Amino acid sequence: MKNNSNMSVLLKGILKENPVLVLILGTCPTLATTNNVAGAFGMGIAAMVVLVCSNMLISLLRKIIPDSVRIPCYIVIIAGFVTIVQMFVQAYFPALYEMLGVYLALITVNCIILGRAEMFASKNNVLRSALDGIGMGLGFTVALCAMAFVREVFGNASFAGIAIPFLEPYKIAFLVKAPGGMLVYGLLIALVYVLTQGKAPLKKDFSCAGCPSAGSCHTGACMKKGEEQ
Amino acid sequence: MEVFKTLIVILLSSVLVNNYVLSRFLGICPFLGVSKKLNQAVGMGISVTAVMLLATAVTWPIQYFLLDKVGLGYMQTIIFILVIATLVQILELLLKKFSPALHKGLGVYLPLITTNCAVLGVAINNINDGYNFLESMVSSLGCGLGFLLAMVLFSGLRSRIDESRVPAPFRGLAVTLIAASFISLAFMGFAGVVDALFA
Numbered sequence: 001m002k003n004n005s006n007m008s009v010l011l012k013g014i015l016k017e018n019p020v021l022v023l024i025l026g027t028c029p030t031l032a033t034t035n036n037v038a039g040a041f042g043m044g045i046a047a048m049v050v051l052v053c054s055n056m057l058i059s060l061l062r063k064i065i066p067d068s069v070r071i072p073c074y075i076v077i078i079a080g081f082v083t084i085v086q087m088f089v090q091a092y093f094p095a096l097y098e099m100l101g102v103y104l105a106l107i108t109v110n111c112i113i114l115g116r117a118e119m120f121a122s123k124n125n126v127l128r129s130a131l132d133g134i135g136m137g138l139g140f141t142v143a144l145c146a147m148a149f150v151r152e153v154f155g156n157a158s159f160a161g162i163a164i165p166f167l168e169p170y171k172i173a174f175l176v177k178a179p180g181g182m183l184v185y186g187l188l189i190a191l192v193y194v195l196t197q198g199k200a201p202l203k204k205d206f207s208c209a210g211c212p213s214a215g216s217c218h219t220g221a222c223m224k225k226g227e228e229q
Numbered sequence: 230m231e232v233f234k235t236l237i238v239i240l241l242s243s244v245l246v247n248n249y250v251l252s253r254f255l256g257i258c259p260f261l262g263v264s265k266k267l268n269q270a271v272g273m274g275i276s277v278t279a280v281m282l283l284a285t286a287v288t289w290p291i292q293y294f295l296l297d298k299v300g301l302g303y304m305q306t307i308i309f310i311l312v313i314a315t316l317v318q319i320l321e322l323l324l325k326k327f328s329p330a331l332h333k334g335l336g337v338y339l340p341l342i343t344t345n346c347a348v349l350g351v352a353i354n355n356i357n358d359g360y361n362f363l364e365s366m367v368s369s370l371g372c373g374l375g376f377l378l379a380m381v382l383f384s385g386l387r388s389r390i391d392e393s394r395v396p397a398p399f400r401g402l403a404v405t406l407i408a409a410s411f412i413s414l415a416f417m418g419f420a421g422v423v424d425a426l427f428a
Contacts, residue, residue: 024402027261028346032254072314075343079307087303102353105306109346111258178252179414186406190398 009128013135019112020143021192026112029103030144031181037160040148041141042096046089046104048137050081051113052130057081058121059129074117079108112140143188150184151175236367238423239360243371245419249347250379251412256347260380261405263338265387270380276338278373281351283320284313285369288352289362309352314343347376382412 019025026047033043054077058065065073086104090097097104107113116136121129153159155175157167174180249255256277263273288309296302321339324332342348351372355365386408395404 024261027257028254031257071343072311075310075314076307079310083303083306086306102350102357105353106255106346106350108306108310109344109349111344114344174414177417178254179410179417181254182406182410182413186399186403186410189406190403193398193403 006128006131010131010135013132013137013139014142015139015192016196017136018139018143018192019115019136020140021189022196023112023115024189025115026110026140027185029106029110030147031178031185032103033100034144034148034151034181034184035176036099036152036156036158037145037148039096039099040144041160042089042093043100043103044137044141044144046085046100047107047110047112047140048134050078050085050107051116051137051140052133053081054078054113055116055121055129055133056126058117059124059126062122070122071114071118074114075108078113078117082108112136147181147184147188150188151180155180232363236364239364239368240371241423241426243368244375244378245416246421246423248375248379248416249350249372250376251409251416253350255350256345256376259338259341259345260376260383261402261409263341264380264383265391267381267384267388270384271377272334273338273341274373274377274380277342277345277347277376278370280313280317280320280339280342280345281348281369281373282366283316284309284348284352285355285365287312287316289355289365292356305353305356306349310349313348313352317343347372379412383409386412 013019015022017023020027020030029043029047034040054074057077058074061073061077082105085107086097089100089104116132120132124132149159153164153167154172155177156173157164157171172180175184243249247253250257250260259273259277264270291308291312292302292305296304296308301308317339321332324339351369355368358368360368387405390404390408399407
């Protein structure tokens, strides 16, 4: 039971099973919204709210939803919460709404949320699902902010929109553009591998179960091969 | 002639300049997951293009003739994702019934496309950009072809990575992402080309 305590459910999302850097879920918003810290933070919190709400509702309904139509049901629940969050952000944070644009609506198809619904919320009680949602949401936000920090500080010589004058002559503009996002993401994944000394669980071992691409995806298999060499 | 020029600009810019995978970051999961072999990359790319075209053909009229008419614009996300999920299901059933050979080739990719954010992204972007029906269809075709192009290019690069020795921390996804970054860097060179062609 020790491993399954509520605390570990909450904390595992932050480093050990970080959804972005270890499970490699939700790559699209990770790359698209991290060219500045404010946008990344907003994206992380918005996704976390949707994740916690949908995890709780799906966990409540887990005995009612028939197994064969569960994926469409989950998608409708998630899309409903996304719409609520979208309207809320539009009303109270118009600047953030402008910045995130279409990616806010695309939280619907973020595989972290569907993945956690399938892997965790459909098998656990409401409290644990909510904690899992908070932990995974925090992990997502932390990873996004870390990436955005690197990209914005070194790429644009600013932090959350505030200019850092002494870095101005040394900024690497390429980092805030599209290729820089992929480069920083790749480097961060390697860093997490070093931090966890390669002991982080392989993607294949658990996240593929909930990933809709599992049927034809080879990422898990190639990571496994890398491990054996 | 003017219309034709607009359509060509939309097509070329969505294939090359605003490539969905490499510069807008939509559809990264299948891009990383299914690009290991050339034939799979082509299969996935064609399926995505077909679904994008179908989804736009259905969601554009829904937005303009239904949602806007009755003031339900905020239901866009829910309606669109339901439409896409349903379309993919129907397409799979039809293929299975009428063209088993094609279903065998493309069938495995279809269920994955429901949660491909590029498809929902194209449908929403076409509305946001204020394209008319024809422009929306051309833009979807361009995005699909751009996705196919990125997948094919990347599958070639990946087969080289698999044969090389990579330091342990970079094995697997890290080196793949860094390679993708270089392709994306190459595509940045297209910025401005399309506008200059028709200036």
